[in-house]
Amino acid sequence: MAASMARTCRYVSRHGPCILPRLTSICLTLRSKFHGSSSVHNGLLVSLNKRGILKESFPGNAAQDQLPRLLQAAAQTVYCGFDPTADSLHVGNLLAVIGLLHFRDAGHHVLAVLGGATAQIGDPSGKTNEREPLSLDAVEANTRGVRESLQRIFANHELHFHDSSKPLGTLTVLNNLSWYKDWSLVGFLSENGRHFRMGTMLSRHSVQSRLKSADGMSLTEFTYQVFQAYDFHHLNQVYGCRIQLGGTDQLGNLMSGHDFIHKVSGEEVYGLTIPLVTSSAGDKLGKTAGNAVWLNRDKTSPFELYQFFLRQPDVSVERYLKLFTFLPLAEVERLMEQQRADPGKRLAHKRLAAEVTKLVHGKEGLESAKRCTKALYSSSVEALEEMSDEELQELFREAPFHELLLEPGTTVIDACRRVNAIPDGPRGYRMVSEGAVWINQQRTDQPEQILIPKLHILSNGLTLLRVGKKNFYIIKWLSL
Structure with a gap:
């Protein structure tokens, strides 16, 4: 596992505008036919369909008939892309990762492609405005964070969820910057641009909606689908990848990749989309919506x-x-x-x-x-005693953390005043005596009581102080 994760690779992404309504309806029709196909009874794709993970398939009858046989015949290579526009993946990305995990669990090889190049361009799909450009340093830092998310989740899956008696496919994490860094602009357009038709590119729903907006659409964003398509082509040529997995908002980009590969090499490739995860209110779960639940511990515990x-x-x-x-x-x-x-x-x-x-x-x-x-x-004192400093700070993320020297005779009110939890003078004294202060989830009303180990100071050297309902303070006592 460690060896396969150490292989450094890239990302082709889930980039691409929504496709024309006519083509989208075809894909949705295929889904129901695909589900009912007796030739893949109890197969991986039927299982993903039953779980609700598989949304659409492309292209048409080829995906319905050929793709199931392809998956049953031999281990295939499947990829999904993740643009590192933040330093962690979030719950909105998790279903795409789980899709890859299902393929790997079934013995297929997966490529997780980090968009070190495409993150600098910006995917217009589902966006009303162009994203602020990211510096190279920011993209590199984000790429490290996203790579850590992916590798940790794949390792946890292998350790806790995979049946070790069954073959497990390989994981390769890639960065698409590695295959763009040596291209010149003129060289890239000269060799690849001629295979893209402006009419098709302009017809994408995401392009149309942006062109009609007040701010319009930049040339940079418009070319995103070209790079996404080339990613698929590169992975097909180098890794034999024939299947792309992405969110439903990536169907247009997925089709661009399919068309490009057909024109350049004639290879038959396929696309599968997964539903976008929304909240109970119907909002997309992601950082754009401002409600992200992150997958890295330093952002969401x-x-x-x-x-x-x-x-x-x-x-x-x-x-x-x-x-x-x-x-x-x-x-x-x-x-x-x-x-x-x-x-x-x-x-x-x-x-x-x-x-x-x-x-x-x-x-x-x-x-x-x-x-x-x-x-x-x-309100378990035992649970508090078992908690590390890190866990306490995660649990009370907004709470000030203080390291204090425990002096002989330190009282409850001394501790409160040293962390500025109560005001000086009689008012602060009354707050303690009237029961507004809690220590380690236990109410205290004796300001002059000397701090008692095991009661006020836990065996891990910590004190959790609360004033009122929501004001927490964490004290780490030194020299106990």
């Missing part, structure tokens, strides 16, 4: 990820269990029956949150999320 899925509305839980976990569908149905029999236990919600957290952050991350949940919502 395991506890926060766990709580995000635990708090999903009842109507979403069954669908999310099928999309975001690797539980057999029969087990999902049993969970939902148990949930319906006793909704108050929220068994399906808890299983969903646990499965996703373990995939993203591993077993240790799940245990951390459960410790934080118990400490926060069950």
Whole structure:
């Protein structure tokens, strides 16, 4: 596993505008035919369809008839792209990663392509304005963060979810900057630009909507579909990749790649799209929408990820269990029956949150999320004592963290004043004596009480101080 992850590669992306309405309807029709095809009964694609992961397939009858036979005949290479426009993937990207995991789990080889080049151009799909340009340094830093997301999730999947008795496909992480850095502009356009038709490019829905907007569309964004198409061609030629996976908003770019490859080499390639994950309000889950739940711990803790899925509305839980976990569908149905029999236990919600957290952050991350949940919502002193400094700071992300020297005779009010948790003078004293201060989830009303180990100071040297309902302070005592 480590060896396959160490191979450095790239990213072709999920770039591309929505396709013409006529072609989109064809793809949707194919989905239902594809689902019912007896030739792929119990196959990977039928399984993905039943889980709701497979949305559309392209091109037409070729994808319906040829692609299932291709997948059954031998291990294939599948790719999906991720533009590093931030230093972490988010929940909106997770379903694409899970799609790759399903293919790898079935023995196929997967390419996760980081868009070190295309991130500098910007995908216009689903955007109302052109994205602010990223510096080379920012793209490089983001690429490192996204690579870490991907490698960690793939490692967790292999460790916790893959049946070791079955063959596992390889993972190669690539950066598409590596195959663009030696091209000149004139050379690239001279060799590849002649294969693209302006009428087709202009017909893309995302292009049309941007052209009609007040700001219009820049030439830079307009060329995005050319680079996305070339990515697919490069991966096809170098890695034998014949299948691209991407979100439904990438169907137009996917088709551009298919057409380009057909013109240049005549190779038959295929595309599969996955649904875009939305909130219960119908909003796309992503950083553009301002509601991103990130997959790297320094941006969203395991506890926060766990709580995000635990708090999903009842109507979403069954669908999310099928999309975001690797539980057999029969087990999902049993969970939902148990949930319906006793909704108050929220068994399906808890299983969903646990499965996703373990995939993203591993077993240790799940245990951390459960410790934080118990400490926060069950007022468990034992859970607080088991927590590390990092977990406390993650749990109370906005809380000030103070390292203080514990002096003999330090009292409750001394501790409160040293971290500026209460005002000086009689008002602060009254706040403590009237019960507005909590130490380690226990109310205290004795300002002059000397801090007692195990009560006010946990065995891990920490004190969690709360004033009122929401004002937390974390104290790390030194020289205990």
